[in-house]
Amino acid sequence: LFPYTTLFRSGEADLAWADVVLVSAMLVQAPSARDIIARAKAAGKRVVAGGPAFSDQPGRFPGVDHFILGEAEDILPTFLEDLQHGRARPVYEAALRPDLGATPPPLWELVNFKDYVSMSVQYSRGCPFDCEFCGIVAMNGRRPRVKSPQQMLGELQSLYDAGWRDTVFIVDDNFIGNLVHVKEFLPLLAAWQKKLGYPYK
Numbered sequence: 001l002f003p004y005t006t007l008f009r010s011g012e013a014d015l016a017w018a019d020v021v022l023v024s025a026m027l028v029q030a031p032s033a034r035d036i037i038a039r040a041k042a043a044g045k046r047v048v049a050g051g052p053a054f055s056d057q058p059g060r061f062p063g064v065d066h067f068i069l070g071e072a073e074d075i076l077p078t079f080l081e082d083l084q085h086g087r088a089r090p091v092y093e094a095a096l097r098p099d100l101g102a103t104p105p106p107l108w109e110l111v112n113f114k115d116y117v118s119m120s121v122q123y124s125r126g127c128p129f130d131c132e133f134c135g136i137v138a139m140n141g142r143r144p145r146v147k148s149p150q151q152m153l154g155e156l157q158s159l160y161d162a163g164w165r166d167t168v169f170i171v172d173d174n175f176i177g178n179l180v181h182v183k184e185f186l187p188l189l190a191a192w193q194k195k196l197g198y199p200y201k
Helices: 004-010 012-017 027-042 052-056 076-084 136-140 149-161 179-195
Strands: 020-024 046-050 066-069 091-093 118-122 167-171
Touching: 012 027, 020 027, 027 046, 027 052, 046 052, 052 066, 052 136, 066 076, 076 091, 118 149, 149 179
Parallel strands: 020 046, 046 066, 066 091, 118 167
Antiparallel strands: none
């Protein structure tokens, strides 16, 4: 697998070792995503694309071999099994909005921390509002789904144990979209930070 962000630094030669190129992007990143797809295809690589840009407008991205449309938790295992057995379909589309409690924790050991200025830990998806300038409801639904405080603290602890000591970005569609849960989480986060000497901004 080849993380597309590395391609800008290292050049085309590094594509040689990759079996598959995975591309994810927001709509604002569509031009860069198309460039990565074209470069990967020119190198003879299979391209798998998922994320907001592709889920919203897959037809704008020629050259993609397999689209993962919508939230990946429930459909990615099927795609990977199909890929392994040589029967991967062009499109896999999520029918349901997954429970974030079942989202596997990040494998921080696959990340080179020197390549990043911050790490991301996702807290929620979905938003109870329907602002005209925002596509979150169409993409992730109106009901805010959140990770439990224990799940969040577990992910932060695993990031700490992996050696990260810089900024952490809490990824959410609306952090206060579910006030009951966020009020439960924040005091526990504050206590965790204090216990470890405030390792994160």
